[in-house]
Amino acid sequence: MGEFDLIARYFTRPVRHAALGVGDDCALLAPRPGMQLAISSDMLVEGRHFFADVDPEALGHKALAVNLSDLAACGARPLAFTLALALPRADEAWLAGFSKGLLSLADAHGCELVGGDTTQGPLNICITVFGEVPAGQALLRSGARAGDDIYVSGTVGDARLALEALLGHIHLPGELLAQARQRLERPTPRVALGLALRGLASSAMDVSDGLLGDFGHILKASGVGACIRTDETIKLIAAGAYPSSATGQFDQKLLQQCTLAGGDDYELLFTAPPQHRAAVAAAAAQSQTAVTCIGQVQAEPGLRLVDAQGQPVEHRFASFDHFA
Amino acid sequence: MGEFDLIARYFTRPVRHAALGVGDDCALLAPRPGMQLAISSDMLVEGRHFFADVDPEALGHKALAVNLSDLAACGARPLAFTLALALPRADEAWLAGFSKGLLSLADAHGCELVGGDTTQGPLNICITVFGEVPAGQALLRSGARAGDDIYVSGTVGDARLALEALLGHIHLPGELLAQARQRLERPTPRVALGLALRGLASSAMDVSDGLLGDFGHILKASGVGACIRTDETIKLIAAGAYPSSATGQFDQKLLQQCTLAGGDDYELLFTAPPQHRAAVAAAAAQSQTAVTCIGQVQAEPGLRLVDAQGQPVEHRFASFDHFA
Known part of the structure; x- marks a missing residue:
């Protein structure tokens, strides 16, 4: 199978919204009047972002999901995407699985290749x-203000827990591993929540490198500090609800480590002023996405962790860095 | 040097046109009213598109040039680009050279990272x-009509000649190798010509995989055939003008092979109706880019080569295919 057959067979479909799709020198998009185009690019490398033997359908899903997650973090509605692919060889079984996972998620979000x-x-x-977003309404990292609540969507930390198990660092009971592995390999981009948070969230981003490290980007861009409650963050990891009798292999410290510095979560991390609490709850309900308030933005620079009694918690959670 | 330092140091600059640049989850672009956004994506892999020891500054230039060439082929004006980069390590000397070559070409075209x-x-x-192009004015592959002239910009084939020399398949005199290598490593995207051809060219694309093979895409998309004159195409390779006494190492057949099926040229290949001949010449002059008429589009399907006397020339020139 040659290059052009490969493209025709697995990656060419008629476009419905774009003015021109696969097959010319450029694609053509025409954003509607008053709309800005939100653009994000992510590169996934074998051995770095996924294992060589990962299910190609899951990989196709994840490759688009991590990009849709960036649109969600901006409150943008997905429109279209381009795919650049380097392959060791034209393996039809792999291509069939990969394109199926990729295009299924694309269809679910009306996002055209x-x-x-x-x-x-x-x-x-x-x-x-x-994606498209009405001019001036994109959610940015720079709008957090002292007094704002800090929220996280869904669950955080399970992807890292799965990674630790797949690397052989810890042992997880089979059922728990299967759950956590779904979170690692098939993350859910929070597109509907991002759209519902337009006009409510003062800042937003997606959690990809670890919650605390990523939140540092919001603090820096916004010129503020924050206090985060560890009794709330420990609730973010789904594995924490697993019967403790079965999880003697790992302790609360590991769960908190995965939650606060795990990475690969693709949940939304956002801030909103307290007067929007009811509206944020309504946005969560409307988008069928749980959100948890984990702390408050403060004027004083720096990121502080406190326990249920408000006592400081010592921490040294490093964020993921490809070159550190 | 960590990941975020690397981005800040080599790849972050204030944006002038985009609504939002490097540093948030998404960039924001706002095309002007009535404009379509032309989008193209190219992936360059070490050992496949460039040698491991290539000058990083030239590589930075080429990585953007091949993308700008796609915009040129659509008649789109460059606006912005995203860069996804996988690196074995954070080598500062390499990054300094690469970003210099990349951003110099970007600046020359007002194209923001x-x-x-x-x-x-x-x-x-x-x-x-x-890039942006007025709605409905993009140059496509599908508009060639019987009777149209077929044109190529600049010179074609020298990049492949350089590649053959660098691979040790042929020997080139030093001066000629230096010239040809410039064409391989620092191609010139024909952006100004592409803009000047709006409303004149009936179809266009850029030559990246070889002239004849690429022209096959225009013929297929347009549902036409063509006749191309080899006495004109042989003039397209700059090396052909080199003193023949110094080029005993390679013959006219090799030059024609490089011209018609060389690849990596990044020249524009386009068609235009005969009544636009003077306007095409004016567009070439205005954009300071030579163009050569090499044949005519015909109603009869297929691609025919003829010599100066109009006699058929047998040919079997294969286009480049990554998986063939």
């Missing part, structure tokens, strides 16, 4: 995604 | 570029 590139090389998946 | 991704992995460069 409009172009890209295919080449031979070490497996590398680079997706650039496009 | 607005976002992207950085990760560790086998060297891989994926750029997605954005």
